[in-house]
Amino acid sequence: MRFEVVGIDYDNRINNFMVSARADYEWYLNKTQGSEENLAIQRDVIKGTKPYKNLRADLKMGCILPAIVLAVRNIDASVTENYDPLEGFIVASRDHLDALQSAIGDATPKDIDIVDGLQRTNALRQTFDELEEGDKPTFLARSLRLEIWVNIQFFPLAYRMLLLNAGQRPMSMKHQIDILSGGLAEDLQDLEGIEIIRLKDHKRRIKPGQFHLSSLAQAFQAWMQRSPNVDRTNLVVETMAVDEALDSLGIDLSDNDGNQRDGFRQFVDWMLQLDRALGDSQNRFFGNDTVVLGFAAAIGFAHKNETLQDRLPTAMAAMIASAQSDTENPLGVLTFDQIRRSVDTKRSNVGEATRGLVFRAVREYIMQGGTSPMIECWTQSASMM
Template sequence: MEILTVDKDLVINGKYAVATTSYRDALDSLYPLIDRLEIQRKLQVTRFYKRLESDLVEGCIMPPLTLAFVDKLGPRVSTKAFGDFVAKNISKGFVLDGIQRLSALMRASKTVGFDDSRKVYLNIIVCESKDSLLYRMITLNNGQKPMTARHQIEILTDNLYQFDKIGLKSYLEKEKKPKGNVFKKADLVSAYIAFLSASTSIENPKVIESKMDQLIADKIIERGVSKNSIEFSEVADVIAKFAKDDDAFKWLSNANNLIGFVVGADKSILRLKSTSAPSFVGSIERFEEAFSQFDVSKIKLGRERRKMVNYFIENYGGLRTSSADEILIELSELD
């Protein structure tokens, strides 16, 4: 692999390089990275990719692939140092853009006349922030079919956030629920989407799924990474701490509570970090006492719960010791 140039991406605070490598090296080093993704979209063998296969055999230039790493490089990195980094860490990379093209390249390589010495061009991103990497992935692929912003996040969540390693145990709904305080994987993914979009409105049965996904992507892009004051990993650490308490876990395992919590935590993370699980349980008990005073026949329960939990957690510093009546007054004044 030859690194042609290295620059800095000021939006995601990462390094960006343009490189070339041979088709053979791409197949040997990059194609296996597809298997790193636990949740992978079905590979498309459409007329377009069939056409690309034959064009590759005939000698076309394939559109660049985008490779990414979650890591930290120094402020000034030479092309040689960048190349050494990629060579050493290639097995840890993610293909952000070009999975279908790599698959087409693999199929083309089995055709008589294929020249594996030809060059493929690469865009390589290295950034230390997992959230920034996902932001860049969405801005790269948003609007393309068949993968939506929600699916993109689902694909990388397991690899970027290994929840089990920080005590945040999870399981897939198709699996039998393990014993203990274990979250549904789908709920954690939904919470992450809510965090990235800074919105509790990430699901609406009245809106078709494709449009809802587009609205979510728009919110993530509109917010941008520069406005993210904290990393999701910080929120995950707090959730893991509280989830050791059975009562706190029971509350947080409610998907609406979890979504409201992660969105609100962006504004109160320092206070939440310094709060013990028993103290948190006491505060949410008072919140629940206040919330129970609302007439459920006159509100959309799930939406209002997400919104009110968000407000309560966002203002946790001032509301954590408030009485149920004081919390009720605050919540009743929300739009």
């Protein structure tokens, strides 16, 4: 197996180093083994379509693929500190490139995500499986170009991916956020009381604090878009959502104070505290994705609203305290359940109606600075259904 780091560059917009590298197919397929499963909640791998059938045929003939983009976490990239980020064309020493080469080479597949190139990776694996045994060694020895973001945080990577794909629109915003979910899990895993369940774990939520990674990825999208409806089918609406998300991510990245990262982490921390306050008896409340999306959108709305952002911490502190002290109907969950059961399924989509109900109720609670009980907010929100 061969892997070679050939250079480094620095992105001053997202403040991160990117490594340019070459590898043979054998190294790449070994290092990304399981990445398809790690990213199983993203768009389905395309199989059997004519373009990818042609690509597999070209791969057998020795074509060169466009560079694949990876994100590698938890490696020692300290040698990059020797270089000035303002230097436009970084000329790294061979010793430093070798150090990065060794660090990346030691990374395990669980620390490597395919940011751009899942379909090409699948084509490589399918092509390899189709080859005769005698042809496989030659195939595995061919070269592949890689762009590797080292130790990049979730939010800068989200911005970079959304920006690069905004003009091409090869996949929805939801798919792009799903792809980055591994980094999101890494960023949230140290929050007190959280247990993140990945699709490959084959587990279901049985107690407070457990959240499926797919739910958290959708919650991030809802939080960022300030809308509980994350499945966009209208192209114009989807375009507007991406533009708004880019603007939001871009502004917070410019602040250089971690506002974006800390804002979403703060939402998840609040949700964990509320989840624990509800306890096992109301475990189903935050186990419902529609509830999570509604909460995320409402808090994201307040986080980015100049009028409400100062009321948000006070309101959430009041909500948590109320939920912890109310043993009969914390968060007004019983009232919420009654309203949800009253939705006319012949006239309304229950999921969409529930997301809207939660979004409006939580937003109203924040607008009131936590002075109105959640029962009243549920009732007021229901009157708008």
